[in-house]
Amino acid sequence: DGGITQSPKYLFRKEGQNVTLSCEQNLNHDAMYWYRQDPGQGLRLIYYSQIVNDFQKGDIAEGYSVSREKKESFPLTVTSAQKNPTAFYLCASNGRGLGQPQHFGDGTRLSIL
């Protein structure tokens, strides 16, 4: 079945440590997105990529980095510069065409040790 796979489901970070969240899709979608979800805050955009080897900052990019070396993959690194990383992280993708909805993975919950 086609879909988006996020791993791991749960992740713990120590102080000063960088961690990387994986997002893989087999939907042949061009665009991929990373959102952060905090209780009562909805989804806030971290980074997005519309094509391989290109990405743009979202509303809350500080303390995060991404890469898009392959169409299928869009990993997110939470760096030590992100002082409040505890959140639920969601990856999404969509294809070309007007009004294409975004498809979401099942998320990664990141916590601080």
Next chain:
Amino acid sequence: AQSVTQLDSQVPVFEEAPVELRCNYSSSVSVYLFWYVQYPNQGLQLLLKYLSGSTLVKGINGFEAEFNKSQTSFHLRKPSVHISDTAEYFCAVSEPPSGNTPLVFGKGTRLSVIA
């Protein structure tokens, strides 16, 4: 910049009663509108979308939404809810052309269905 307001953060409702979850958006130009549902510890699933045409849109699980351009609203309704509808619901908007542009989400409405 676009913004989306979901007017109720929590909505409790008895099983088999009707429900309406309200959503207003800020743009005065043409928009695409979406409703998503999120069950605990899962990603978002698309319920329905409005791109153009008929203002009444039917989605999955018996939900429907009505686009009202003059009121810039896109309220979600269900005539009779079930316990399994307990979840968080998000309204989202994008501006055409929106093939590959990010959505702007509301803060969500938590629907609790009471037996």
